[in-house]
Amino acid sequence: MTPETEWSAAALQALAAQAATPPCDSCRTLPSGGWEAMPSSLDRARLEPVGTLYPAAATDLAGATLDEYHPNGTRYWSADAPIALGWFPYNRCSVWRCRVCATVFVRYAETGGYFEEERIRRVDPALVVATPGKT
């Protein structure tokens, strides 16, 4: 497990299932299961990079699909939206784990015309899905 590790859905589920419950004081400040802008309440120093959801060799993430995967009518911000590997925004996420409580997060930078916002989502193993056809 290194920052170069590319996580499969099954491996990511297994990793996230190791998280302590309840989470530590820092991770507890992210109660939602959905995407959030990185809150200042979260202690970034506790998070260690453990890999990515895209191939380490990928050099053109901007060319990756912007399509989202919501077979059950969820939306981007839904707390129960699938964590769908290969689909936006998971196809550009890095994987982080709390050194204290082992909670697993995915992070990426959302960019618009005039802004860049760092976003983070807690990984609920029950929501991780492998979606064939997307790489």
Ligand SMILES: [Zn+2]
């Ligand atoms: Zn934690």
